[in-house]
Amino acid sequence: MAASEATGPNGAAGSGDGLYDVIVLGGGPTGENVADRVHAAGLSAVLVESELVGGECSYWACMPSKALLRPVTARSEARRVPGVDEAVGRPLDPPAVLAHRDAFASYWKDDGQVRWLDSVGVDLVRGHGRLAGPRQVSVDGGRTLTARHAVAVCTGSRPLLPPIPGLAEAEPWVSRNATSAQTVPGRLVIVGGGVVGVEMATAWRALGSSVTLLVRGDGLLPRMEPFAGHLVAESLAEAGVFLRTGVEVREVRREAPGGPVTVVLDAGDEIVADELLMATGRGPRTDDLGLETVGLTPGSWLDVDDSCRVKAVGDGWLYGVGDVNHRALLTHQGKYQARIAGAAIAARARGVPLLETDRWGAHSATADTDAVPQVVFSDPEAAAVGLSAAEAERAGYRIRVVDQDLGAVAGASLYAEGYRGRARIVVDLSREVLLGATFVGPGVGELLHSATIAVAGEVPVERLWHAVPAYPTISEVWLRLLEAYRGD
Template sequence: MDEASRTYDVVVIGGGPVGENVADRARAAGLSTVIVERELLGGECSFWACEPSKALLRPVVARADARRVPGLSQAVRGPLDVDAVLAHRDRMAAYWKDEDQADWLGSVSVDLVRGHGRLVGPRQVSVRTPDGDTVRLTARHAVALCTGTGTALPDLPGLDTAGPWTNREATAAGRVPGRLAVVGGGVVAVELATAWQALGSQVTLLVRGDGLLTKMEPFAGELVTEDLLEAGVDIRLGAEVASVERQSGTDGPVRIGLAGGDEVTADEVLFATGRAPRTADVGLETVGLTPGDWLTVDDTCRVTNVAGGWLYAVGDVNGRALMTHQGKYQARAAGGAIGARAGRAPVDDARWGAHAATADHVAVPQVVFTSPEIASVGLTTHEAERTGRRVEVVDYDLARLTGAQQYAKGYRGRARMLVDTDRGTVAGVTFAGPGVGELLHSATIAVAGEVPLERLWHAVPAFPTISEVWLRLLETYRDTAG
């Protein structure tokens, strides 16, 4: 076994979009940088999450929208072309090859070491390569952990031998299971239930709680529930899984035992039961941290309880906002902060307000790509109540908009705006309905920019578009507030 040693200004463990952005910003500051990646460059988002899942969902949602359009609805009554959908998914996942990502790293002068990287002390990383060699990396300024998260599987009898699906198997599957049980009621669960039901599975959704998407405004989950039921999904609320058993070897059906004695049989079972940080085997114990824990960071994503200020944890691994776009946002801040602390900040950092990630406290945008779409940013009503924030809740029925009526016959949707009555700004927005994902950035600007309501009156929405909801929300607030 050979051992080599190299020294860089910055060592990044994890080559997903977050790690790539940290490395890009550090390199832009003139710092020598290396990425360590044990799987595929591009990470979960490119190959097993955002890209392939949205490729599966896009034809489903487009067909659902088309079926609501007079003159077009009859033309889209047939089933989806499954082979074409899966081929499109494969293209969007780059056929699970990362040569383009590796070429990009080379174009920005970031080095790559493939293998499993672990901390072995302050500013020290040991990499076990696929060939069994060891590469020892020393960081002059910073090590950034960008290892993301994986599915948090529950401790259930029989699960370890049942071969359950996680998001990885569900987004990469090459065939449609006849029966698919989905355990969970959050974003991953409802998106993949939507996709696979439309592709031909009979989906049973097993939800331990009393509704779907319970972290969002209640009407969001209610509207998604209505559409899933209409599509034929069997939704079972209050269903707690107690055991899982794969029958007749690895190819047999799965028997899922529920608390109370009921059973569900499926060809595959997908667990979408939350995420856990990938920190169990990255050497945290060598720097005084606990393996498997989420990492606590400041607003520059620097780990707060490691002496010397050299360790950063960026993206999902710090638990602040588990979405790719937020991780990339954090990465830009962290990379800029690393450059600034090394005395090598890019010239544009002051202009663009780098070195602090604050939007993931107050303005996290999220789209759920179901039918209907759900888009939200900022506080929900429940969060405002829990934190003691004084808000006025303003609701509007999207179906009343001419733009929505043009979009689809029988449009169903709803909008909610939370007005901070002390500041006169928007504290949160949730949209639910076909096509609302494209409304989200305007809401994000309003929340993150703390735009005063008196200025929002002068942001005139085009007619007839769904964005006219902004005017109607403001009018509703004016009328109800007196």
């Protein structure tokens, strides 16, 4: 059924004249989940994708980056345990790691994703979709699709390049290049200390590159608690990454394609490298979507309500789901929004009233504001959910911040010799529930979901005392945090 439209298997209308209940623009995880959810609710759906079904995450972000990073951490962790450390005699094998990455990026082919779409009964139209007025989408400027109920824009985001002289001409790497490169650059300069910069510095340094990381601010991972960036910076420095904070790039020069690139800093000094990765934030992929045909501004983020419906569009047929609405630029939040938007679209199509007053009901993406989790797969891992202390204060909460040295937890010291890490919870004193939590240290990635359930579940601190961490795991930090909160 791929690349054609047809009546859905459950009898929902989808027809040769391009009429569907729901049109989804963009076939990344967000778009796939919107289409799946509305189809499961009995609506016909078509997905329009101009590149690979599966999107950024599958081919150029989550999957390949984690395939590059897991060998780094697995090796580091083995080297931190007596009796194994000496057995890890060789550095990482770059060709093996890159081949592993290629496999996890499905060799940049979307056959598997297309088969999945087919199996769930969603049609696929390949091409560039543009709005052509209310409920209308034209594909590659040709045929027009019409949506009976909704159009969901799930086109995501793209890297934002700052206006630095010579930068565009130097053809810098952006995240896509950094996750899909087939050779290890001898010298790599990375601009930006957020997640992409930190993860790619970790991966390419471990694969053998000489890495310089340039950061405008005073630290890494600026959206997390400050200690996250401190611990990761310390570790990157030990791995041999040259970190420079508080610097701006004034100019970039690449004399010949494929030749060395020169990065000129504000202070005038120059760094020569083989590749330059720009990891300086992302902008919405909405510049060529025909937003102007429905009264919106091309190139802007889509302002949506908690069901992901675009606020400014009359009749409420337009949704913006995933990165494109700027609520939380993470694959898992896009999928979460997709489930909620899909349910909301289906409810409205059936004329069922939405549970809009129920903040934690099926039609409100409340976690986007209250409980967004993120794991940075650096070494150490940095994991956080909900509000940082600074964010909670800015939001006006009366809070208590409780910190714990993770290295003092028995389970952590057993996990790695000389374990270094830290945990923090931010407690709302008026309700005695957690607003946020942060864990930084080896092996904390899977620990985060405990905090995500505590935050999203609004589990009172008094009840958390009855959630006993198994001894001796790293999770026992929960007990230490509660003890510190009590004032031991």
